[in-house]
Amino acid sequence: MNLEQIAAKIRYTLCDVSSKTKTPHLGSSLSCTDILTALYWQVLNVEPSTPSMPSRDYFLLGKGHAASALYTTLAYRGFYPVADLYQHGQTDSVFEEHPGINSPKGVDTVSGSLGHALSLATGMALTCKIQKRTNRFYVLMGDGELNEGTIWEAAMFAAGKQLSNLVAIIDFNKLQGTGESCEIMHLEPLEEKWRAFGWHTIRLDGHDILAISDALKGAQSYDKPVCIIADTIKGKGISFMENDNNWHYRIPTQDEVEKAKQELGLK
């Protein structure tokens, strides 16, 4: 199975799980599927059989409402069976709508309140530098999440300490909860903003898995933190969901799931 096929399967499962468990945030999850595929199949030093391996790389999901994307990626990566995903959002399930402290294997931190992950990862990356450990830290944030002031506190701090073991990835799909992110706040020019904050910045197509993989691997060669601004489409891969912000909350019917499956080229 090539990476695009993996991403397609993740996308279908996201839709099916959302439909069957009545859990929202499909648009946000579809938006970052290719980034997660690149990370978990090409970049991260993780071992599904040993999720707490001390030398592992850490992935922190800033946009916690895309929990389903992370859970589904980890399932296909072999951390637990795909069938388990259908417990999403149910009582006593480890697959909470936002990752909690009882999260499934492979999820290291709580998420759901925006603007925490970059600060957490900054503390982790700083500490590993002090401890002379080689772990690397990857944070995925939404463009709406950049509204939070703590992002910029962490950005200044991480650059000040030249945390070269830290990578931020912006899932820049141009839409947030209730509107267009570039209208709600003045986000652009995003690369220049992060560069001005002291980061090495790269802008790329957030649905080009190979380009994302190359950029993430290349990020290791800089002596400062790296920010990858990934241009993405909310609802990517399913025509009737793309750029339609109703899918921030809408739940697909089973007919819509079947339609999605066909569009994704899956039998």
Next chain:
Amino acid sequence: MRNAFANCLTELAKSDTSLMLFYADIGNRLFNNLKEIAPDRTINAGIAEANMASMAAGSAMMGQKPFIYTITPFTTARNFEQIKIDIAYQNQPVIIVGTGSGLSYANLGPTHHSFEDIALMRSLPNMNIVCPADSDELSVLMPQLIKLNQPCYFRIGKKNEPKVHKILPDLKFGHAYTMQEGQTVAILATGTIMPLAHDLLIELQSKGINAELVSFHTVKPLDTQYLALACERFEHIITLEEHNVNGGFGSAVLEYISEQPKTPRVHRFGIPDRFIDQVHSTEDARKKAGLTVLDIITTLKNRAVI
């Protein structure tokens, strides 16, 4: 007390490399000795307290036991949600130090007062709260908090607080410390208000009332063992704190006692539910807040306690 904190941390950090300090750009020269022995572990986080709290949690996740340190409102209220999610919910052993608590920085105005911090921290599961009365209490309790390896709020004063114990007290985390045994009336005080509690004790004694004086350095977990016995032993319990009377130490005591079979009357003294401004000193501010021996005695007389 802040000097005692810096000295204590410096001593402990010499042998314990898991200890590290994040401070929000305050304490000019206060941490110079710590910087000398542990430059990598003495981190100026900048004036960015929310980020500081989360970074400390991240550091704890990597195996460190971090302290975060700044003036109380900025290390508790400014970054409350980061403390809730990253420290308390994820149960990380970060010690949150609030310096200049209560009215320590009275002259700096309401921005620098903290009458809400205990209430905030009390509302968080997993959080412990310790309020030393002086530098001796601080130095005895601090190693115990480190050993606890849990989220903790350490509410300390500023500088030159009068010593309240004649000898170094044998304090135990979670256990109230009786400074003077008595009958009928108990004065339970937490933190830097202790000298006033002592003055109140003397005043009551002069009126022939043999009151008990207790340092309740640990506010959470509350020493319910002491309080259960106190319900049997006393008709009146007086609580004293430099914190809003609503939601603080006195409230914690009242909440516990109200559910006991035998309930002494609880008289809470602290900051009334209003902002205290236009003051020159801590003493001034305490007067404005009604936190003087005279005010307390008057209230107790009005309530026919004495």
